[in-house]
Each structure stands twice: as C-alpha cells, then as structure tokens.
Amino acid sequence: MSPSVPFLDLARWSRLAATELEEAVRRVLQRGWFIQGPEGKAFEEEFARYCGVRYCVGVANGTDAISLALRAAGVGPGDEVITTPLSAVFTALAIRHAGAVPVFADVDAESLTLDPRRVVEAITPKTRALLPVHLYGDCADLPALQRIAEERRLVLIEDAAQAHGARQEGKPVGSIGAAGCFSFYPTKNLGAFGDAGAIGTNDDALAGRLRVLRDGGRVDRDRFGVVGFNSRLDELQAALLRVQLRHLPSRTGRRKALAQRYRQALQGSRLTLPPEKPDSDPVYHQFVVRSSKRDAIRESLDREGVETLIHYPLPIPHQEPFRPFSRHPVPVAEEACRTIFSLPLYPELTDEEQARVISALRNADR
Ligand SMILES: *Cc1c(COP(=O)(O)O)cnc(C)c1O
Numbered sequence: 001m002s003p004s005v006p007f008l009d010l011a012r013w014s015r016l017a018a019t020e021l022e023e024a025v026r027r028v029l030q031r032g033w034f035i036q037g038p039e040g041k042a043f044e045e046e047f048a049r050y051c052g053v054r055y056c057v058g059v060a061n062g063t064d065a066i067s068l069a070l071r072a073a074g075v076g077p078g079d080e081v082i083t084t085p086l087s088a089v090f091t092a093l094a095i096r097h098a099g100a101v102p103v104f105a106d107v108d109a110e111s112l113t114l115d116p117r118r119v120v121e122a123i124t125p126k127t128r129a130l131l132p133v134h135l136y137g138d139c140a141d142l143p144a145l146q147r148i149a150e151e152r153r154l155v156l157i158e159d160a161a162q163a164h165g166a167r168q169e170g171k172p173v174g175s176i177g178a179a180g181c182f183s184f185y186p187t188k189n190l191g192a193f194g195d196a197g198a199i200g201t202n203d204d205a206l207a208g209r210l211r212v213l214r215d216g217g218r219v220d221r222d223r224f225g226v227v228g229f230n231s232r233l234d235e236l237q238a239a240l241l242r243v244q245l246r247h248l249p250s251r252t253g254r255r256k257a258l259a260q261r262y263r264q265a266l267q268g269s270r271l272t273l274p275p276e277k278p279d280s281d282p283v284y285h286q287f288v289v290r291s292s293k294r295d296a297i298r299e300s301l302d303r304e305g306v307e308t309l310i311h312y313p314l315p316i317p318h319q320e321p322f323r324p325f326s327r328h329p330v331p332v333a334e335e336a337c338r339t340i341f342s343l344p345l346y347p348e349l350t351d352e353e354q355a356r357v358i359s360a361l362r363n364a365d366r
Helices: 010-017 017-031 038-051 062-072 089-097 116-122 142-152 202-213 234-267 296-302 321-324 331-339 351-365
Strands: 055-059 080-083 100-103 127-131 155-159 179-183 199-200 218-220 287-290 338-343
Touching: 010 017, 010 127, 017 234, 038 055, 038 199, 038 234, 055 062, 055 202, 062 089, 062 127, 062 155, 062 179, 062 199, 062 202, 080 089, 089 100, 089 321, 100 321, 116 142, 127 142, 127 351, 199 202, 234 287, 234 351, 296 338, 296 351, 331 338
Parallel strands: 080 100, 080 127, 127 155, 155 179
Antiparallel strands: 055 199, 179 199, 287 338
C-alpha cells in the first residue's frame, strides 16, 4: 500500500528551514536574554508591519491575546461578549478568563462565520463587545459587524488566530476592529515551536494597557499599577517567529494554490466547497468541505490512508463547561458540525499527495 497522507506534518517545514531556525536559536542562546528582549521587540515591529497596524504586543498564547484584549478594552465581570458557537473552545474560554459571559449567536449557513442578524438579536443592555472569528482563514462579515458595533457602541475584537494575512476589502484582518488577536500555536499559518500569541491594534492607549497587563501589571521597572498577568512572548519563540514570518507570504501562496486545485478538482462533485466571497482574500488555514454523507466519506478516505479531521465536532455551547452559557439556539452551527470535514492542506503537502486525496474523494463519492 502507498504511504498515507498525513493531515499535517510539521517536521517537514522544520527540516526544510533547519539552518535558519537553528541560527535564530543560537543567536538567542549566545545573547543570554530570554524574556522581553530585542527579538520580541523586533518581531512585534515586523508583525505589526505585516498586519498593517501601528502596534503589536506579544503574549504567551492566542487565548491570552483575546482575554487581555477584552480586558484592555474595558470588558470585565458582568459584561456580555457575543461570539460564534463554531470555533476552537479557546475563543469562548478567553471570554471567561476576562471574567465576562460568552453569548453564542448562530453562524451564517454559507460562510459559517458569525451571522450579523443573529448578533443583533442577541444584544442586551449588558453586551459590551463582539468577538467574531475569521474561521478557517477566511474573513468574518466585518463590515456588517462594524456597523452594528458603531451603532450600539460595542467594542469589536477580532479573533484572527486562523487568519494571519487574510484580507477583507483589501484590509488585513486584525487591523479593522479595536484589536486583532493572533495565535502562533504550532499548527497555525504562522506557527511557533511552542505556545505564543500577539495582539495587533492602532490604538496607542490600548497597546499601552496591554503591555502593562501582560507583564504582571508593571508600569515601570519597580512600580506595578494594576493586577496584571504573566503572559509574555519569550525570546526563543520570537526569534523563531521572525524566521517563520519571512516565509509566511510564500507559504500562504502555496496554501492558496493547493486550495485552488481542490476547488477545480472537486467542482461538480457532491461535496459543498468553501464559499468564495467577492471582498475576501482568505489564507486557507483549513480547507473545509461539507457532505451529508460525511462519516462514510471519511471512513472511505481513511481506508485509502488519507487523514481528515473535523473542525469542530461540537458547537461550543454544547461542550460541558459552556452549557450554562447556552442562551440562543444554534441550529446552523449544529448542522455544520454534522456535515463538515477538513482536507489535508499545508504548504509542504506535495502535489502527488494532494492528487491522492482527490482520487480518494472521487472513489468515496461514487
Ligand atoms: C488556536 C485558536 C485559539 C487559541 O490560541 P492558543 O494559542 O492555542 O491559545 C483561539 N481562537 C481560535 C479561532 C483558534 O484557532
């Protein structure tokens, strides 16, 4: 039997880029400065430029990026934050970490991102913020959500953990709301070699509050002003992320090329392909297709050695810790969870492997 097609294989890239990555590690080890040093500062500047924002604040992970952004924007206990039921559980976890209450509004049946109509219905006098997710690397409906946020005086925070470099109406995600939150978890489009995250913003005061919050509440060397958090981006990860960032444009290009090939090959099949939106330039964190025969197709692919995954098998409000926060029905998200599955798509997937995925899908569709 031919070798299997793994859903993801991170070692392929770390082997390819070994020389550059090892040189970055060596530089940090020899400098002997491991937290809040020159690599972190340089990465923040480089990533801010990449995202088209004035400020970037590095933190320990993407979950902290969201919860600290919410706190820095004044969201806290008693406040409600409207978000999507179809995301990593960590999106909702971050709202709880900020002390606020997650309110799940259903997704749009086409885009699978937060439906602005359901958002309007979910607003109460306690609503303080909207937290859309740029799911699978494609943009949430930010123009509509931005209008709602302005009219109702709500803070708009973007969960851009899956969408580094994606654009909507020409603008990079993370630069549109009050803050954009990024994860550099190893499997993300811009991945570290451990945990890391960052917040991008154009708001000078917000960036200042974030720098204080991530460093224990420290305002200067010996003075602490608030009860902060220990959530810093370390120098090793920052140095490695600078290497990763240099390669991100070409690796995103490869993701887009693989996505186009899936689209061409699967047009006319019975699978529902990800929507192509006119104003959106997605970065294909995942290539998610839909079928009412999802489980049978996945089994058939599995027999041919093709690994697939489900992002996500359950809406967040159906997960144990979030059941008490279930307030509105989410039938569209529930239906999506029954039909979606993700195909292998990463820059180092070979053309030959992708051809095997496509042929396995054709066999399963017969
Ligand atoms: C990965 C992810 C997070 C959490 O990021 P971590 O770095 O793992 O804390 C939050 N939201 C979304 C949409 C994600 O994909």
